[in-house]
Structure formats: structure tokens, C-alpha cells
Amino acid sequence: MSMPASIGGTVLIADDDRAIRTVLSQALTRAGCRVRSTGSANTLWRWVEEGEGDVVVTDVMMPDGDALDLLPAIRRRRPELPVIVMSAQNTVMTAIRAAEVGAYEYMPKPFDLRQVIEQVKKAVDSLKTNPGAAAAIKADEGAGRDEGLPIIGRSTAMQEVYRIMARLMNTDLTVMINGESGTGKELVARALHNFGWRKQGPFVAVNMAAIPRDLIESELFGHEKGAFTGATERAVGKFELAKGGTLFLDEIGDMPPDAQTRLLRVLQEGEFTRIGGRQPIAADVRVVAATHQDLRELIADGSFREDLFYRLNVVPIRLPPLRERVEDVPDLARAFLRRAADEGLPKKAISPEALEVLKRQTWPGNVRELENLMKRLAALCADEVIGADVVEEELSARPTSGAAPEGERGASLGASVESHLRAYFHLHGDSLPPPGLYDRIVREVELPLIALTLSATRGNQLRAAELLGINRNTLRKKIRDLDIPVTRGKKLM
Template identity: 65%
Template sequence: MSQRAASILIADDDRAIRTVLGHALTRLGHSVRSTGTAAGLWRWIEDGEGDLVITDVVMPDDNGLDLLPRIRKIRPDLRVIVMSAQNTLLTAVKASERGAFEYLPKPFDLNELVATVGKALAAPAPGVKEQEGEVRQLAERNEDTLPLIGRSPAMQEIYRVLARLMGTDLTVMITGESGTGKELVARALHDYGKRAEGPFVAINMAAIPRELIESELFGHEKGAFTGATVRATGRFEQAQGGTLFLDEIGDMPLEAQTRLLRVLQEGEYTTVGGRTPIQANVRIVAATHRDLRQLIRQGLFREDLFYRLNVVPIRLPALRERREDVPDLARHFLAQMPAEGLPSKHLDAGAITRLQAYSWPGNVRELENLCRRLAALYVEEIIGAEAIDAELAEPPMVDGDGVAPAVDDENLSSAVERHLSAYFNAHKDELPASGLHERVLREVERPLISLSLRATRGNQIRAAELLGLNRNTLRKKIRELDIPVIRSVRSEP
């Protein structure tokens, strides 16, 4: 693809990068000037030089992101491409908020950068003056913690998409396997977006009885149905001015889908039993681990609702698709353990290798729970490969009927006692912080409920009977423990 010849300014303290970019862009007919400092770049910009700027973020004398507002002020038509080796969501968001044409993580693909240069030179002049107040307000925020962890190419693409969406109210559909972090992405869209000052309200469709979903979403009037003794606000009303996160949207009953579609079309709704329309001032973010197109073919999901929700699709990769992020994620989770009253742990090189070789069927959530177990139940401060192998041992083989060999109570009890003995031995000189009983019960309770739901094919009534729990108690625990509910139908022989 031919490009019009242009004057391009490059600022990067790495001489090799300046040389490679200079040669590549010069071969395309462009005039290139390079500098290793922000001050040198700024002098050229003040003098009116350059049709396009390519700048690094971290330079010896200044931060490339901090130059962006100054560039916008004196030369709002000058396009800027930002490069960075920091490669975090925060970097991508700041670059977008401050007016960068594009953000490219290092190491970058040279062909991709050349293509981005072509797009920048062909794009119309940006109209940014009317947005300066909003951008300035967003740029002043200082985030101490990052909502998403990962420097893999897959995550970098997600960061760039999220950064472009922060200043919009577009409806977003997040898909991905259970445990990939769909709610984290939804929260990032809210926390870094223009509705950050409003509420973030989440509702899990799989954890609410079908007959109560409409009331939960839209609220109800007193006397609307048996048991409605007072007026109740729904999630739409609670989320006014903010973001409504519809998790596991694939589990929404068809009758509720019809009402949701009407809200998205008309921008208003009525409570159950009410007559007065209420304006819906919310941003919708939906998520599912299910294949909605397959559900549409099965008649279980409305096609018109799908297209209303799928305005901007974001697919989250499974952890096995971004294994290079496993070490950073594991270190992050282990660093959080002291806040839960658990001892600090570190991983040696062998442990990291084992973690990266594992397939992670439970994705990031499984890794987080593993880190919690390592911190709670192991004596060593440095966790080695042996501990990882023990914790990630494959489950027992099943027979032809899908039934695992029986494990008697004594063996289970012995296994639990062994782990707890190691924990107490590690703290024989100083007892750990309180709350051990609750933490251990949580570690046991989650797999027990999850496996019971799997055994009953997602039928919560049967699972409650199997466990000997009240149905409302089971639903509460599903929400508290963030247990995915996957409904399936037994195939006919």
C-alpha cells in the first residue's frame, strides 16, 4: 500500500529502535528525524515540524505520555503514536485519554507499526478541542493497582480495545471460559470510563430463580405478586448513571430477554406491576461463557437481543492461550495473600516452569485458588516444583459410566489432616491471623458445591437436595463463592 510522503518525528532512548524505524520509514519515502530525548522532540514540535510523531513513554528526561496534553494544546492536528514496554492497561488507557492516535506495546511488529503509520497519515485531522475538559479530568486519576494482569500479545490487544471504549457508552459483550476474568474486564470498563463516578451493579443470571429475574432487573411495586409487601428497586434503577453488568446472559429466560430487548430499543422500562416508564440511564456490559449463536440456533436466545448486546465483542483468552502471563499472575496473587492473613510465599524457577506447563481448565480463578492454598497449607517460604506437582496432580480416572473410584472418609480426612498439619507446623512459633476455620471451609465448600452441580447437570434444586441445603442457601453460596453454573441436558440413548 502506497503512503503519501510525510515528515515523521521519532523519540526513543533506544538507538537500535530509532535506527530500525528510521530505515523502514525512509524506504517508504518519508522524511525522518530521530532523537533520544523528550526535550529534543518538543523543540521540533514547537517549531512546527513533523506531520506525525512516534514516541516512547519512558525517556531519560520526561514521560512521553506527559507530552501528549501539551502537544494537543499547541498542535491539536498532530497525530501521535505511542510505544511502550510497560505494556499495562493503565498505559493504554492513558495514551487513549490523552489523545494518542494509537498505542503499540514493545516489542512491536515492524509491519504493524508501518501499517499504523499509514492509517495515521490517512486519517482526518482529530477534533479534540471540545473534549479537553473530559480528557483532562480522566488523565488526573492515579491508579495504585492494576485491574488486569498480563503482558502477552492477547492481553495487549484487549488493553487497546478497552482503551478505545473508555470514553464511550457502547454496549459490550464479553465472552470467555469460566474463570477468565470477565467481571474484571467489566469493572475496568466502568472504573476507567466516563461513568466511573456512578455505581457498578452486577447481576448473575445463573444464580437467580427464573421467576424472580424480571423483578431483580426492573424492580416491583407493592402488591405486584404474592410476597411483594413493599416496593423494591431493581438493578436497572440501582445502576442509574453507572454500569449494569449482566453476567451469564446466556442463562437469561426468554421472557426476560424480551423485556431487556425492549429496554435496549426504547431506553426505558417499567417495574413489575408498574405503569410509569422509567428512563434507563445505564451502560450495559454483558458476559457469558456459552456460545450464544448456538443458543440462538436452539431457540434459547433471541437473535435480535444478541445483536443489540454484541455491539462491541471482547473475547477473553483462556489462560492456556497466554501461558507467558502465568508467572506475573501467580506473583500478583501471592503478593495479595498477606492481606488475607496468610503468610508470604515465593515461587522458584522450577515451580514457574510447572505452572506454565499446566493446562489450567479453571483459568485465572484456578490459579488464584492454587496460590491461596500454597500460602495457607505449605511450610516453605519458597515454593518448589514438588508442591506444584502435588497440587496439580491429575484427578483419578473415571470408569465407563463417568464415575470416579470411591474415596472413603478416612482417606479424605487423612489428606486434609496432612495439609493442616503442615500448615500448623509452619506456624508453631507464632500462630497465624484469625479466620483459619472460614478459609479452610471455603476451600472445601467450593469444590463440593461445584461438583454437586456438575453431577446434577446444573439443576440447583437437585443439587440442594443432594447437599442437604435449603435452595436459597445454595444460591447464596453460589454467588458468594463465584461458582459457575452450567446447565446441560442428558442425551437420549
């Protein structure tokens, strides 16, 4: 068959069928394209993250993932990249899903090879004729999203977050985001809104910890004139302001009991009344809540309603602290330097050695702390390339946190253990320590590790074994051998 004129560009092919990959690769190569092919969704995602490819041709179902679930992440990462989706599950729902998640084109299997080539040429031509489209799309999708932190990261921990988010984008399911301060909880909430079907509606954020407790109900539900002393006119609450959009309830653990009761009623009945009012108002919002606290502990001490927790915790998302995804630090640091330059600060680069210094930190303030440091370095560093010595000097001047023992702040676990071992060897002068060092050191590490894990799980040995990554019988044996007390239902330490 005759082929279109030389297409050019690089095409990424993802299909778990080797024969299909071969046919497409040969045809596109003859049409003048450079081709890379894989049978893995994870490999495709890595290539996209690395900036490879001008067009993607992908099957929907692959052994390690669903391309339609991956598409929202591709759209966020590279909104200009056309993705042509093919599927043997050629139902109307597959086509609708492909359109909803932003596929450039959907083609059922078995496909017409000529049509595939024509669609690839059309996609490449669209990039050539409108080179400014990518920047315009990025600027449009980024509008109003610069508060908080960018969703950046190739780590396994963040990939799990992306996977859950992709499945939630076009639903109204209530989401509970849990994470330490500075991990980007509001940004995730904004992303769920900005890429979901409610994106045309407002995004309204409320921080429970920042509002006087006696004003929270009025803030959320509004009030009528004369409802209480000082209510000189009607006030519209956040539920009304967020109509058709998303209501983000940050630090939900700080909500007082009375407001919890009213919120539960709204979630159950889908309507509310203003304080002092009688007319029910439909609650046409998606609710996303967030907290840095352990709500189960608050339930145990009676300060948070258990029934409200289950209403809010329909889909939980845990944001990992930065110390659990240190491999993301280089990408984050570079992104923050680019943002600083966009904001008018001097344009800076950062050396590989400096990035290694950053990766060794514990970051109690998480990604927000890293962002602030990079802005400070961009403003104060005289060199065009930020070196390791500059980073170390700046880090040495930062306030210490009580999160780690003295002498271990900013150090990795390995560095802390090494420091203790050096001190132990030093105590014995020129002579070696007594025999049995290995078992003694392992015991000293295992005992607090297991005890603290059991404390965190309130004595739940099955959950503790899962967290530790060991067999439950192994855990029981270690508890017995190390003589660790276990008390079910309360924290031990």
C-alpha cells in the same frame, strides 16, 4: 539556548520520525536525563510494562499504534507515569482526547524545544516532591476492584483485549464479553466502568444463573406493591440502582424468554416500567453482558432471541482462556502471591522451575484456578521460595477435569503427542516402526483437528480455514483427501 538545571530521571521517547527522536534525545541528554528512544508503540508499551522510565514523551500516530489508544493501558499499569503527548494533528479534538485519556500534557507539532524540556522537568519534579502520589493513585483506582482477577498479561491475546477496551472506555456502546469461567469477565466489565465517563455512577452486577427464573424480571426492573403474590411493598430493580452507571448482566445465556423480551424492549426504547407499574422510567445505564456459552447455539435451538443477541453484541470482547496465554502465567502467579501477602498470608517467592511447571498446565478453571492455587501454596508451603516439587505435588492432588482425555490432563499438546509416540515405538519393541510413519501420524492429527474445527463452525469452510490459519483451497483439498464429511448448519461431532 540555556537549559534548566540538571533534570535527572529517565525519559522514554516514542516517535516514528528519526530526526525528532535525535533532537529530543540530544536536548534531554544535555539537560541531564537518561534517554531511551523508539519509533514503535509496541516497544514503548513493553518498556512501560517492564517498569522503565520516569516520563514518557510520545507522538500520537505511529506505524503500529495510536498513543492515545495506548494511554488508558499505561494509566492502568503505571498510573504515576507522566505521559507528554505530541501531535501534528493539532486540532481541538486531539487535545480533548489527550486530556480525556489522562495525558500529563499535550503539545502540538512543530513544538518549542524549550517548552518540551520544561514540561519534562516539571513532570520529574512532581514525582520527586510527591513520592507518595503513585501509591495513592493506585490505591484510589484499585478501590472496590479486588473482586475477580487482575488484568495482567503481556501476551498478544491480552494486548488485543486491552486495545478494544481502551477504545470503549468513554463510550456507552453495549459490550458482550465472552469467555470461559474464571477468565475474568466481571473484572473487564468493572474496568470499562472504572475508567469510563460513568465511573462516578454505580456498578451493579447481576448473575442470571444465580436468580430463580421467575424472579429475574422483578430483580431487573423492580415491582410495585401488590404486583404479584408476596409483593408487599415497592421494590427497586437493578436498572434503577445502576442509574448513571453500568449494569453488568453476567451469564446472559441463562435469561428466560420473557425477561429477554423485556430487556430487548429496554435496549430499543431506552426505558422500562416496574412490574405492575405504568410510569415509564428512563434506563440511564451502560449495559455490559457476559456469558461462557455460545449464544449462537442457543439461538439455533430457540432458547435465546436473535434480535436481543445483536442488541447486546454491539462490541464483542473475547477473553482468552489461560491455556491460550501461558506466557502470562509467571506474571499472574507472582501477582497472586503479592496479593496473598497483602491479605495476611506469608510472603512467598516462586522459583523459575516452578513457573515452568505452572506453564505446562491446561488450567480448566483458568485464572481463577491459578489464583486459588497460589493462595493455597502461600498458606501451606513452609519454604520462602515455592519450588517445582511443591507445585507438582499440589497439582497432582487437584480434581481432574473431563475437558481432556485420561492421561492427558495437565499436559500440553506436545507432551500428549510425545506420550502417544513413545507408546507407539514401545509397541514395536527393539525394531523401528514400518515406513511411512510421518504421513500416518500427520493424518491422525489432521483428521480430528479439521473435523472438530468444521464441527465448531457448523460446516462453514471459510471460517474453519481462518481458524486453522490455512488457505480455503488447502482446506478443501484436505477435506477431500481425508474423506471428512461436511454438513452445513449443524455440529458434526
